[in-house]
Amino acid sequence: MIEQSKVFHSSGTISSIGKRIPCGEFKQIHSIFDRNINFLYNDLIVSLSNIKSYEGVLRLVIPNLELHKIKAIEHYPGKIIINGNEIFNYIEENIYDPFLPQMYLRSNSISSDLTDLKAKYLAKDKQYTLAYLLNKDNVPIPERSSYDSEFMKQMNRAFRALKDGNYPLAVQGFKGRGYGLTPSGDDFLIGYLIGLSFREYLGDRAVTDLKQEIYRLALGSNPLVNTFLFEAVNGYCNSYWKSFLTKLIRGTGDVVVDFEAILSEGETSGYDMMAGFLTCFEIEI
Numbered sequence: 358m359i360e361q362s363k364v365f366h367s368s369g370t371i372s373s374i375g376k377r378i379p380c381g382e383f384k385q386i387h388s389i390f391d392r393n394i395n396f397l398y399n400d401l402i403v404s405l406s407n408i409k410s411y412e413g414v415l416r417l418v419i420p421n422l423e424l425h426k427i428k429a430i431e432h433y434p435g436k437i438i439i440n441g442n443e444i445f446n447y448i449e450e451n452i453y454d455p456f457l458p459q460m461y462l463r464s465n466s467i468s469s470d471l472t473d474l475k476a477k478y479l480a481k482d483k484q485y486t487l488a489y490l491l492n493k494d495n496v497p498i499p500e501r502s503s504y505d506s507e508f509m510k511q512m513n514r515a516f517r518a519l520k521d522g523n524y525p526l527a528v529q530g531f532k533g534r535g536y537g538l539t540p541s542g543d544d545f546l547i548g549y550l551i552g553l554s555f556r557e558y559l560g561d562r563a564v565t566d567l568k569q570e571i572y573r574l575a576l577g578s579n580p581l582v583n584t585f586l587f588e589a590v591n592g593y594c595n596s597y598w599k600s601f602l603t604k605l606i607r608g609t610g611d612v613v614v615d616f617e618a619i620l621s622e623g624e625t626s627g628y629d630m631m632a633g634f635l636t637c638f639e640i641e642i
Contacts, residue, residue: 371447384429386596390503394424414455414593430471455593486628490516528574541629543582548630550589
């Protein structure tokens with residue numbers, strides 16, 4: 358008899374499982390938080406969440422788990438085992454599909470929506486984000502600590518290199534720069550790659566080689582960053598980005614709701630990813 362009380366407050370079933378979670382055992386914990394536990398998978402991360410938040414291609418969602426009690430997870434076709442003895446079955450409907458739907462023409466231009474979203478984005482004026490890179494009024498860098506001041510200057514240099522088409526210098530300037538588990542500069546590059554994948558999806562084949570070059574240059578020693586880069590370069594959208602981009606494609610629905618959901622990710626990660634995404638549609642490639 359399986360004792361499900363070990364890692365539950367109450368009860369739980371699989372809400373969703375990412376389409377690219379490989380079969381096998383995961384027992385090397387990278388990090389643990391109130392709502393997520395992250396396991397190392399080569400140089401990537403397989404994440405387990407205990408709330409019905411966003412879905413992802415390498416993300417497993419089982420509500421109500423007590424994450425601090427989890428030591429290992431195993432994945433087999435149709436089945437997840439936690440700590441070697443707690444079994445959760447799943448069916449096809451639980452598997453999260455990260456791909457955008459087949460495209461069809463909309464009546465108006467996506468660029469008009471992006472222009473409106475950029476205006477909303479800049480109007481928020483959220484501190485400690487890379488939003489200022491998109492402001493063409495050349496807003497002065499505010500006085501902060503010497504680190505922050507130098508960081509913002511470095512971001513400006515990297516941004517200019519990106520606009521000039523000097524991609525190795527640009528990626529070198531953004532990569533690993535900033536605070537947090539996923540630094541601001543990496544978040545910007547992730548958003549930029551999401552934008553390139555979206556442009557490719559829309560038919561812009563000129564960005565295919567560039568996308569792979571930036572991905573290769575941006576990879577590093579941070580497994581969380583590597584995971585988001587892997588998802589972005591392959592067009593694997595988490596549920597926030599999938600809903601956002603799908604509404605842009607179709608020209609229907611309240612795209613602002615999904616835009617706000619993306620901005621809410623992390624302390625500044627969503628804002629910095631959005632800065633990279635919007636930049637991808639602003640500069641000539």
